[in-house]
């Protein structure tokens with residue numbers, strides 16, 4: 207029965223935000239640091255040209271990011287209940303210096319802005335705590351208490367933010383919580399602010415339609431692999447240093463405390479919907495299916511203030527997130543921003559978001575919104591223009607350059623998303639992965655292709671010699687391709703792995719995108735040092751497990767069924783939640799698992815479990831043996847048949863290889 211201890215890797219997606227979960231907790235540190243490699247001449251020259259292209263003397267963002275600063279907490283770190291570090295907001299103090307050779311100066315600048323932490327006054331009545339997590343939390347003065355927008359990822363960081371607010375602004379109760387969207391950095395810390403008892407006594411929780419299902423379902427079926435890839439994207443294993451993790455563009459890092467969720471009580475389901483929350487009028491724009499599946503922005507006439515949520519940001523966001531996710535539609539995204547412009551542009555005095563710093567003044571706000579609108583539209587439309595001329599996914603990024611009118615604005619730079627991978631995403635949205643070239647219909651897998659490639663290139667020594675030449679010339683991209691073939695052909699060739707690691711390191715130093723930098727540097731680290739033998743992070747939170755609809759739970763079991771092992775083991779099982787009497791018939795047929803909700807079969811054994819038992823099991827709080835002993839699990843029929851059923855479900859490994867076969 208132990209095989210049934212399914213780890214529901216509810217990929218607590220920060221998806222867009224994609225900071226997927228708090229997985230990989232507290233691993234940040236020098237445990238897996240790189241080689242301390244110096245930046246090459248080519249990197250220094252390329253980074254200088256970025257600095258030359260942009261107006262680095264323009265300090266307006268620094269003024270805005272520091273405007274209204276009131277105070278911060280003195281400790282520099284936020285701890286969890288066990289004393290472990292939940293968030294190290296002081297860990298980026300080294301970034302106060304000018305950009306080193308080992309960082310793209312534009313990304314470094316973004317990190318200098320994102321690292322600023324503490325309580326900031328947006329206007330009288332609206333305050334933000336920034337830099338205490340990947341995202342911002344906003345406190346709006348209601349008639350009776352704080353209306354809190356987007357309570358960070360974990361209860362620890364949200365509680366620290368509330369503590370700071372109460373200390374500086376006087377203690378007031380939390381009167382309402384708003385989740386702008388279904389990514390975990392916008393709701394996960396809610397239990398640091400309120401409990402279910404507060405909700406029972408009238409505290410409202412406001413969210414967009416589809417919120418609850420999307421929070422648990424957006425990436426549940428693919429969650430394990432996304433979490434592992436997210437450890438690369440957020441640089442969770444890298445040290446914070448000039449040669450290591452310097453942020454991720456959207457914010458600096460993800461916190462590693464305890465996430466949770468409290469279900470919403472007020473649902474926003476249309477644009478134009480108005481609600482009065484604790485005496486404050488809010489007018490909503492629903493923005494489904496752009497940055498997140500469920501999201502809204504809102505306007506508050508009282509302050510002429512607009513909440514951008516995460517639709518409008520001071521970075522190019524991800525139309526595809528490199529940790530892996532379904533792609534997002536730039537056309538829709540752009541249209542939502544245009545809607546904000548024509549509905550509220552000339553009525554807005556201040557615009558604030560769930561990441562980065564606010565914008566004050568109508569002219570600056572409209573220019574910012576228009577710039578963001580044009581950015582997503584340009585990438586979407588020009589990708590299709592080029593695709594219709596026959597350009598393919600790998601050619602379009604070379605041909606698509608943003609006009610200066612878009613590209614020179616700092617808020618349109620690719621600190622998180624990049625033009626390159628976003629253009630590919632828009633191609634994928636319409637055409638899928640295949641470029642139409644028959645050579646790409648059925649190529650060999652990476653190991654076989656690697657062996658052939660090395661053979662055709664005259665052997666490993668030749669490839670190494672050529673790659674070294676390219677490395678010395680500062681030409682990294684094809685050298686990375688060639689050496690990747692060599693590493694796949696000869697995984698034990700550590701010289702090849704080390705040279706590829708050096709190349710990735712230089713590519714990381716070049717990257718303007720924090721996500722790309724973290725991918726390159728994490729790959730380099732694992733090539734040099736191998737995968738650390740760390741415990742599997744627990745990415746499930748009890749609240750999320752509890753919110754998981756039963757049908758989705760069965761879908762998750764289905765994608766964890768070992769097909770070959772199950773292929774000749776056709777069988778049926780009744781599954782009953784004993785206290786709610788929810789039931790389903792599970793059918794294994796030819797290595798596939800089907801569920802029929804509400805059905806049962808008299809001839810099949812029955813697995814009875816209480817709903818709290820199921821939560822405990824999936825959250826790994828109790829084993830099935832313990833649950834049987836306490837009476838939460840009962841089996842009617844042959845227990846061995848039930849065991850045989852669950853033995854076919856397997857838990858995927860977390861620390862799989864990414865840069866080696």
Ligand SMILES: [Zn+2]
Nearest residue numbers: 223341391516
């Ligand atoms: Zn976010």
